[in-house]
Amino acid sequence: MNEQSKILHLTCSLSPLSFFSMGELLPLLSLLLCLSFLQGAQAATFTISNQCGYTVWPGILSNAGIAPPSTTGFALSPGQSLAVSVAAAWSGRIWGRTLCSSDYSGRFACATGDCGSGAVECSGRGAAPPATLAEFTLAGGGGGDDFYDVSLVDGYNLPMLVTPSSQAANGSCQATGCVLDLNKSCPAELQVVAAAAARAVAACKSACEAFGMAQYCCSGAYGAPSTCAPTAYSRFFKSACPRAYSYAYDDATSTFTCAAAGGGYDVVFCPSTSSLKSGGNPEAVGLPPTYSTMAFTGNAESLMTSRNSLGILLMVVSSAISTLSW
Template sequence: MGRPPHFSLIILILSFIFIAPIALSATFTLVNQCTYTVWPGILSGAGTQPLSTTGFALSSGDSFPLSVPASWSGRIWGRTLCSQDPATGKFTCATADCGSGTVECSGAGAVPPATLAEFTLNGAGGLDFYDVSLVDGYNLPMLVVPQGGGNCSSTGCVGDLNESCPSELKVVGGAGGGECLACRSACEAFGDPKYCCSGGYATPETCGPTQYSQVFKNACPRAYSYAYDDKTSTFTCASADYIITFCPTPSRRYDFFRNLPFIYVFIQYYHTT
């Protein structure tokens, strides 16, 4: 008995219905491993479909999944030390505030200094492009880990740059007024074109790393430290979901491989004695 008419067409339509949502969207899972509440902010790129939320509270230990449409581009960051004025109802944050006056950022970006996770999904060659940027300064550790894609790498800034921030870049506050809450970029702190990669320094040939960007790079080798830090800071992946973690905890696996040279020397010494 032959196939019913249009059988192949029906199979094709059903395949598209069941497969397309997986191929055309991604899930970003935001995880808060900080000991305090973080308020993620989200800004979609120009001409890009906005996500279902642009800002919310994420308590310590909680996670939040976001469905991200195909070809989305934008940035995600974490706001800290946020509160709402009981008299006016205005919502503000001590670091990375988006200035909207509400929990939702509603199209506004982060006020520097802010650690930024930046994404362009389904870009050139169908690949996702992503990075963690300290070009606008730093306010908290962040890690981006792809899940389920092909040929992917994790990136981010796990270290606490607030502890090693040069005094002239520190944003101080807190209960005692002397705590470093965030670390400004040299561009924001001084406005000098050589730090901003602007004016006569607006090309990769004329704008290179400085003593200040190098502080960021030494602490976080895989994160952007200045505007033209592309070669070691931009990553690609094919059709992945992403876990974005605030205050990631270094894993035992990382510690193990970091200590491999010591372990090797110890084994060699033991074997020869």
């Protein structure tokens, strides 16, 4: 650190009251410089990578009152990565958009995860469901824990893996995500079929979006953890992706912490085994291996009563889950 930086750091470390005790008011410009210095010194970085065989357009939304990063939407061709810096105490979500294009008027739109801005940049707009979401609340370098998760509460459109850039000795900072292609096994009543994908399944809705019923949305009489229990549909998502949120109150197995992440997180779309940091073994980080043959058919009633369907689902559950409790 040079002498100028040392002086600025010392000045910024003084409490506002100390300036008044001097009988002087620190100019507004100096305050802004201090804030800029401290924020820049503690910035976190998200490295967002696309390992899909097609282009993905990531979107980034900051929570209310949180400054946005320099970009809120961009394109990643297969194999590309982009490092995005955010404030140390940033909170918000990251997701991927697929099957995107511009119409004759130049308006940009996507078949899944569209943020409705009409442009590649999302500019403060969130993802239209269904979309796989990575959610973050960073501690800001104050000695606390970061909180992060991958959520399927708003449905699913892409496999996603989130891994802290550094590991902690206390066992926190674990990888999480949903590495399976659930579009191939999505129940018929939840499927989103896209003309742009030759009528193929492009995303899988949540039961809340598909049916709008309180028991699926955890609303009304079901608006508390004690009354909103897992459903057949949320269990479908949880079976395939045991570390991802499957419904609103799925906190116990789906929220992760990282003590001082040390720079940020890697967010990977369509992760391969080589993208995992535990010897290339998905199960080593608590995630199920990727199977291309997973299949599911039927409705909620058949899912709850058919042991044949359960046998198929169990093929993709992590080895730590040996049975499903109905």
